[in-house]
Amino acid sequence: MDTSTVVPFAAHLPASLEREGLDASAAPSTSTEQEVARLRARVRELSAELVQAQETACRHVARELHDGVGAELTATRFALAGVETWLPADAPPQCAAALAVANRSLDAVCEASRQAVAELHAPxxxxxxxxxxxxxxxxxxxxxxxxxxxxxxxxxxxxxxxxxxxxxxxxxxxxxxxxxxxxxxxxxxxxxxxxxxxxxxxxxxxxxxxxxxxxxxxxxxxxxxxxxxxxxxxxxxxxxxxxxxxxxxxxxxxxxxxxxxxxxxxxxxxxxxxxxxxxxxxxxxxxx
CATH class of the missing domain: 3.30.565.10 (Histidine kinase-like ATPase, C-terminal domain)
Structure with missing residues (x-):
């Protein structure tokens, strides 16, 4: 003779769920939705941390370009200006041509550096x-x-x-x-x-x-x-x-x-x- 007792699954639900009128089938679904929501929140949190790290790196590189590379480029410009000033009048034309090429290259590097700093900084x-x-x-x-x-x-x-x-x-x-x-x-x-x-x-x-x-x-x-x-x-x-x-x-x-x-x-x-x-x-x- 089978003396076991069949207990409805709903009898094991927390009282809070019973009060809200939720049936047994809703409990697993709610748990799954909560887990998905938790994972999504974690993805948002990790993504925000990655973005923050990227912005921090951008600011660091921008400072290095402005303070370090920028200072060296300025020193190079003054040095080239000095060479041009001290160049004797009878210097070979190739000297003036080489200085012109160096100045154009320096101008291009300065502009590229300026543009990079502008883009790295937050707008x-x-x-x-x-x-x-x-x-x-x-x-x-x-x-x-x-x-x-x-x-x-x-x-x-x-x-x-x-x-x-x-x-x-x-x-x-x-x-x-x-x-x-x-x-x-x-x-x-x-x-x-x-x-x-x-x-x-x-x-x-x-x-x-x-x-x-x-x-x-x-x-x-x-x-x-x-x-x-x-x-x-x-x-x-x-x-x-x-x-x-x-x-x-x-x-x-x-x-x-x-x-x-x-x-x-x-x-x-x-x-x-x-x-x-x-x-x-x-x-x-x-x-x-």
Whole structure:
């Protein structure tokens, strides 16, 4: 004779769950959701730490370039000026020509150093992300001679972005445009910010040679790790793909349509994470 007692699983639920009217099937689901939420929070935390380390490294390199390399370049310029002054009138013309070449090379190095320092320093975000990106894309176009446009959605939330969130969007756009200038052999680049109820999406497209699968997965190539970390720090994602007609206009079928030259970068950030109050220490580290 079977004398065992069948006890409903719900009888083992905590009293708090019983009071809330949750059945047994809901308990595992709730536990799984909590674990997923915990892991996502950990990803955000680690990504933010990586971004903070990158910004710290950028500031250090910028100081070294400005204080160390900058001082040496200035000393070299004075030395060349002295040689030019002391050069006798009957010196061979090759001497003057060599000095001219040295001065042109020095000018180029000084300009490259100045530009590097400017890019390594965090941008001024007093005008918000829209003003910062508009200014930087204009400077990028003048510097590279690439046709560059910037279009932004009219969304009041863009004016309320905390500095760390605005900096993340700016750095992704900056890295993507620099990659275009270095690798794409493009003639034009377009930057656009789109917004939806849940996400801010940054889109950068060019008409260059495109990107291959190997290039997308090659370790360290295109600075993807830093761009991905900046997106992940705000519950976002980064997608880099070969550009296809219609893809940059929000179509999801990347395999559809007539192929077009170039690369599409789509960086997505979650509004909830971006507008959340950032920890004071993290925000200070990113802005200082």
């Amino acid at each position: 001024s975000l007093e005008a918000g992300i829209v003003g910062a990106l508009a200014h930087w894309t204009g400077d990028f176009a003048a510097r590279t001679q690439l046709r560059t446009s910037f279009v932004c959605a009219a969304d009041l939330r863009l004016t309320r972005l905390p500095a760390d969130a605005a900096l993340a969007v700016f750095r992704v756009a900056q890295e993507a445009l620099n990659n275009i200038a270095k690798h794409a052999r493009a003639e034009s680049a377009d930057v656009r910010i789109e917004t939806s109820r849940r996400h801010l999406t940054l889109i950068i497209v060019d008409d260059g040679i495109g990107v291959t699968r190997n290039a997308r997965t090659r370790r360290g190539h295109f600075g993807l790790s830093g761009m991905q970390a900046r997106c992940a720090a705000f519950d976002g994602t980064l997608r880099v793909s070969a550009r296809r007609t219609g893809a940059e206009h929000g179509h999801t079928g990347y395999g559809c349509g007539t192929p077009s030259r170039g690369t599409l970068v789509r960086a997505r950030f979650a509004w909830d994470a971006m507008l959340a109050q950032a920890p004071r220490a993290q925000r200070h580290a990113l802005q200082s």
